[in-house]
Amino acid sequence: MIQYRNLDETTVYQRLQGQVQRLRTFDFGTHLTAERVRSYQVSVGGGLTYNYAAKAVDEELLQTLQQLSDEQQCIEKYQALLDGELMNTGEQRRVLHHLVRGQLGKPVIHEGKDLGEFYAEQRQRFSAFAERVHRGEIRGSTNQPFKTVVQIGIGGSDLGPRALYLALENWAESRGKQKMKALFISNVDPDDASQVVSQLDLATTLFVLVSKSGTTQETLANELFVKAKLQKAGLNPARHMVAVTSETSPLAHNPGYLDSFYIDDFIGGRYSSTSAVGGVILSLAFGPEVFAELLAGAHEADRLALERDIRRNPSLLDALIGVWERNSLGWPCTAVLPYSQALSRFPAHLQQLDMESNGKRVNRRGEPLSYGTGPVVFGEPGTNGQHSFYQLLHQGTDIIPLQFIGFMQSQRQDDVEVDGSTSQTKLKANLIAQIVAFAKGKKDENANKHFPGGRPSSLIYGELLTPRALGALLAHFENKVMFQGFIWNLNSFDQEGVQLGKVLTKKVLSHSSGDGALDAYAGLLGI
Numbered sequence: 001m002i003q004y005r006n007l008d009e010t011t012v013y014q015r016l017q018g019q020v021q022r023l024r025t026f027d028f029g030t031h032l033t034a035e036r037v038r039s040y041q042v043s044v045g046g047g048l049t050y051n052y053a054a055k056a057v058d059e060e061l062l063q064t065l066q067q068l069s070d071e072q073q074c075i076e077k078y079q080a081l082l083d084g085e086l087m088n089t090g091e092q093r094r095v096l097h098h099l100v101r102g103q104l105g106k107p108v109i110h111e112g113k114d115l116g117e118f119y120a121e122q123r124q125r126f127s128a129f130a131e132r133v134h135r136g137e138i139r140g141s142t143n144q145p146f147k148t149v150v151q152i153g154i155g156g157s158d159l160g161p162r163a164l165y166l167a168l169e170n171w172a173e174s175r176g177k178q179k180m181k182a183l184f185i186s187n188v189d190p191d192d193a194s195q196v197v198s199q200l201d202l203a204t205t206l207f208v209l210v211s212k213s214g215t216t217q218e219t220l221a222n223e224l225f226v227k228a229k230l231q232k233a234g235l236n237p238a239r240h241m242v243a244v245t246s247e248t249s250p251l252a253h254n255p256g257y258l259d260s261f262y263i264d265d266f267i268g269g270r271y272s273s274t275s276a277v278g279g280v281i282l283s284l285a286f287g288p289e290v291f292a293e294l295l296a297g298a299h300e301a302d303r304l305a306l307e308r309d310i311r312r313n314p315s316l317l318d319a320l321i322g323v324w325e326r327n328s329l330g331w332p333c334t335a336v337l338p339y340s341q342a343l344s345r346f347p348a349h350l351q352q353l354d355m356e357s358n359g360k361r362v363n364r365r366g367e368p369l370s371y372g373t374g375p376v377v378f379g380e381p382g383t384n385g386q387h388s389f390y391q392l393l394h395q396g397t398d399i400i401p402l403q404f405i406g407f408m409q410s411q412r413q414d415d416v417e418v419d420g421s422t423s424q425t426k427l428k429a430n431l432i433a434q435i436v437a438f439a440k441g442k443k444d445e446n447a448n449k450h451f452p453g454g455r456p457s458s459l460i461y462g463e464l465l466t467p468r469a470l471g472a473l474l475a476h477f478e479n480k481v482m483f484q485g486f487i488w489n490l491n492s493f494d495q496e497g498v499q500l501g502k503v504l505t506k507k508v509l510s511h512s513s514g515d516g517a518l519d520a521y522a523g524l525l526g527i
Helices: 013-017 034-039 059-071 074-082 097-101 115-134 159-174 190-198 217-232 276-286 288-304 314-328 346-358 390-395 423-440 467-488 496-510 516-524
Strands: 041-045 048-051 148-152 181-185 205-210 241-246 260-263 333-339 376-379 402-407 457-462
Touching: 013 059, 013 314, 041 288, 041 314, 041 467, 048 314, 048 467, 059 074, 059 314, 059 467, 074 097, 074 314, 074 467, 097 115, 097 288, 097 467, 115 260, 115 276, 115 288, 148 217, 148 276, 159 181, 159 276, 159 288, 159 346, 159 467, 181 190, 181 276, 190 217, 205 217, 205 276, 217 241, 241 276, 260 276, 276 288, 288 314, 288 467, 314 467, 333 346, 333 423, 346 376, 346 467, 390 423, 402 423, 423 457, 457 467, 496 516
Parallel strands: 148 181, 148 205, 205 241, 241 260, 333 376, 333 402, 402 457
Antiparallel strands: 041 048, 048 457
């Protein structure tokens, strides 16, 4: 029987705390050997490997982390989630984003509907739609074929799909797989929509409106902005828009759209990139077969996440080491550092994924917690970040665990040799140097040039950032966040923290908030 207990109620918790003194000053100079680098790693799926050699862990700690995973029943809880149990306790919902990538549990039946079949049917529908667009069978108001697709959405309807599109754009374009250029509108700031629309030939542009509820304020404002531009250009908006929404929303079965594709309340926004939310635009941009490869990579990582042995389960191991760093070593932040320009927006997606999921101060029962939960997540691609915030990472007063991502080859393989090495080789050399520099540091009598070291990092690496590798990378982090929520006894699948601001925004716009501070600030900004 599954039990839900707080981290500090486990029998293992004090054992973890007892290992802090031994490992807080872990000597990487002694322990970070060639053998450790080669052996402290595990397959992620999709051709990727998770390497944790530069983490402050040893064999004794790994055994304790295994015991923590077993005591918190991480695998049993994951299987329950896969089987369709109500894991989102705040909203009394199932959590089914894994099911859009393939079935790993029992068939999930809701109100007589097989949800696995429903998700597969929607994928077949939007795949067929994308192919018809590519063949020129579906055209806009002037009977010209569509060349560009623009997604209108915010939060999970933007961050994940945008990050995935940018991650594959170079790969697809250099291999003749780019079917349509894709752009994104998210911010309610009119400068966002105006800038995007100014780049478009509206007659050959298809818009994808994404809102599960059909009532998202920012998204509907941007939809009206775009519709006004289409009408001003003499175009019929109904022939230039599709909707991704729930079957119960005002957007569903609406003749104002070319077609509608459906998700449901069991696919959370930040976990929705592998559903129709990301699938429609990625299939239009690159073709359904590319999206299918991404799903296959994600499904492979999901399957590996069922391994009970943490040394064979990269997302669970990554999660446990993160809990150790957060709750035993007391480090409240983590940096995601992809040495790949293609992953330029991936840290922004992970910010939402992690901080919206596990940025909670109460447990699944609504009881206050006495320990830290989700870390602050930030990041920037290398080598840009090296010339920005790495100063603090190397010599600042706080230790910030680092998560590096790197690839052996560039996506376009369009390179130049300078001073005996290519740019891609220089990129990889920088990544390797940073891992060792953070871990081992450098002694210097000049305090300003002294690097204390002891700054731990992990590395996910592979040959090339392909759709399959990207899917596995995405699922790795989704599952890591899920496992940490299990360990901290959180509901990682609601986001009440975003609601209060929405309520107060409506009060401001009503001009009758009854709150003097709200009205005063509204006056400052001319509302």
